[in-house]
Amino acid sequence: MLDFLGHIxxxxxxxxxxxxxxxxxxxxKRHTIIHNFPLVGHLRYMLESIGPxxxxxxxxxxxxxxxxxxxxxxxxxxxxKKENNYEGFGTDRDVHAHKHIxxxxxxxxxxxxxxxxxxxxxxxxxxxxxxxxxNKRKRPYRPASVINVSAMSFGSLxxxxxxxxxxxxxxxxxxxxxxxxxxxxxxxxxGDVVFHFGTGYFGVRGKDGNFSMEKxxxxxxxNPFIRAIEIKLSQGAxxxxxxxxxxxxxxxxxxxxxxxxxxxxxxxxxxxxxxxNVPEMIEFIESIAAHxxxxxxxxxxxxxxxxxxxxxxIMKETxxxxxxxxxxxxxxGTGAAPPSFADHVSMPWAHAFSNIYKLFQSKDLVDRVVxxxxxxxxxxxxxxxxxxxxxxxxxxxxxxxLSIGCIQAKVCHTNTCPAGIATQNKWLQRGVDPKLKSxxxxxxxxxxxxxxxxxxxxxxxxxxxxxxxxDINMNxxxxxxxxCLDKAYGYTKTAVDFKDMYDLHxxxxxxGVKNKN
Numbered sequence: 431m432l433d434f435l436g437h438i439x440x441x442x443x444x445x446x447x448x449x450x451x452x453x454x455x456x457x458x459k460r461h462t463i464i465h466n467f468p469l470v471g472h473l474r475y476m477l478e479s480i481g482p483x484x485x486x487x488x489x490x491x492x493x494x495x496x497x498x499x500x501x502x503x504x505x506x507x508x509x510x511k512k513e514n515n516y517e518g519f520g521t522d523r524d525v526h527a528h529k530h531i532x533x534x535x536x537x538x539x540x541x542x543x544x545x546x547x548x549x550x551x552x553x554x555x556x557x558x559x560x561x562x563x564x565n566k567r568k569r570p571y572r573p574a575s576v577i578n579v580s581a582m583s584f585g586s587l588x589x590x591x592x593x594x595x596x597x598x599x600x601x602x603x604x605x606x607x608x609x610x611x612x613x614x615x616x617x618x619x620x621g622d623v624v625f626h627f628g629t630g631y632f633g634v635r636g637k638d639g640n641f642s643m644e645k646x647x648x649x650x651x652x653n654p655f656i657r658a659i660e661i662k663l664s665q666g667a668x669x670x671x672x673x674x675x676x677x678x679x680x681x682x683x684x685x686x687x688x689x690x691x692x693x694x695x696x697x698x699x700x701x702x703x704x705x706x707n708v709p710e711m712i713e714f715i716e717s718i719a720a721h722x723x724x725x726x727x728x729x730x731x732x733x734x735x736x737x738x739x740x741x742x743x744i745m746k747e748t749x750x751x752x753x754x755x756x757x758x759x760x761x762x763g764t765g766a767a768p769p770s771f772a773d774h775v776s777m778p779w780a781h782a783f784s785n786i787y788k789l790f791q792s793k794d795l796v797d798r799v800v801x802x803x804x805x806x807x808x809x810x811x812x813x814x815x816x817x818x819x820x821x822x823x824x825x826x827x828x829x830x831x832l833s834i835g836c837i838q839a840k841v842c843h844t845n846t847c848p849a850g851i852a853t854q855n856k857w858l859q860r861g862v863d864p865k866l867k868s869x870x871x872x873x874x875x876x877x878x879x880x881x882x883x884x885x886x887x888x889x890x891x892x893x894x895x896x897x898x899x900x901d902i903n904m905n906x907x908x909x910x911x912x913x914c915l916d917k918a919y920g921y922t923k924t925a926v927d928f929k930d931m932y933d934l935h936x937x938x939x940x941x942g943v944k945n946k947n
Contacts, residue, residue: 486838493523495838497761502809503832509877510833510870531815532903532912536890547935552883553602553876554935557800558895558928559822561658561725562753564798568723571657572937573823574622575604576894577813577878579871580804580825581626581662581729583611585684586842587831588859590867591851592616594834596623597864598871607825608633610662610698612687613649619868623655626729628662630698632688641704643721645689650722658725658754659718661711663702666758666779666805668771669731673698681854708740716750727754727800732782733775735789742793752799756825757783759805779805780819784919787820796820796924810881814889818897818915820923833874834867893934895926 438446448469455468464471477484492500501517508515524530547554555576562570579599584592586609593616599606600620607624608617612633617623627634627641634649636642650656664670677693685692705711711728719726732738745751759779761772776782783803790796803821807813808829816824828836835849842852850859886894889901899916906913916922 506832510874512873528905530905533814534901535888540887540890540892547931548883553879555879556934557823558926559800561800567719567725571725577824577875578604579606579830580827581607581609582827583609584614585611588853589616590859590862590864593864594867596621597868601872602875614687622657624658624660625656626660629702635689647721661728663728663730666731666760669776670700708737712750715752725753727752729756731758731760731776738789742789745795746793754800756802756804788921791924810885813882814885815902817894818899818902833871892931893928895928899923
């Protein structure tokens, strides 16, 4: 027998292997195609597995991919590398497409004097409004940049990715939202931080799993770079849905940061334990602000408005409430979610923001709150539209990931991110060099602010907070080819209290003193 096997040629072994696989294919019952078409049926699954990559690189045109098309990704990549981000021979975008926006430029652009803050530094663009100013918090905060990094946790992103983002925002004078995974050492590289927590209370979690004010106070005292606190009510990817952090993903490091046990599944419930209604939420906000001295805000995706109406009513009557509100778009983001949630639950950003802004405007509360937009706003023209609608700052997540090397593989939830960004795989994340990638994040932010400043000046304004809704036109339908934002969304933006950039320059990063007010 052994002599016979020894005389089988190499190609004979290949035929035997194929025969064994074919027999196994016929006997198995899990896959109909493989059963009915032994051997060749495997090709179907192989082609399906690489289908997204094939379409991305060889099939899709420059403008049709979602969530970010090739032109958008290319602009972020070029901007982050300080390469030429221009395009020649005119736009290839369909300027007659539904919801295409037009920014109305002025006959004569805004002129910057030689002593103007933007004359030498075209990336100087702080928020015109201050978090916590109205409610007289002990440590109010004016973001030194209108574009900042949105909530993405250590755990969902790799250590090297978080380090890259934090070092980058320090260079770009922006802030870094921690996401709900707690504050890690990777958030401590010199940048301002907004500490964010959700229903799991990671990082400020007591042994019973509930919120611990003692831990919150200690966290803020030990980390003075925490400049504000954000409470997550919901997120665009899956509002109203909780989550489970599998025990196999909880390393010793993650357990210490989040305040959970190693190896045990951890549930983030859909609702908060610290409060169950709007009045209780307001008291919770005020208690955190009183104990820490910091501005406190909320983040939410938007659907029904009854409880938001209750919130504004109480704020009007009591003078209490959040110092800032982050509106997340229902289009979803870095958080993985079932398609039923990502596709259908909560409103897209523009509808969500306009509904909330109108509600706060009706109660004369706009000046009390810093509005933050989050939902594919990390491009200068889209940002101009958002400012015209009433935002004061923009948070970016996926655009920030693109700037440090994300290739839109859309496998963030599988721990197999090929770019090493959304994974805890040690080998994959070694490809992310924080020293290099932080420079690219900073350069993307600087390019963004520079182009937003230039668009603002082209429209005759000094700061994007001055944009009005009739400065932006949008294609709607055949009967009215374009309309202004105020007609499209049914309100007129409240003017922001803005003097000039000299005034902002005097209270942001002047003489090494950061954010005086």
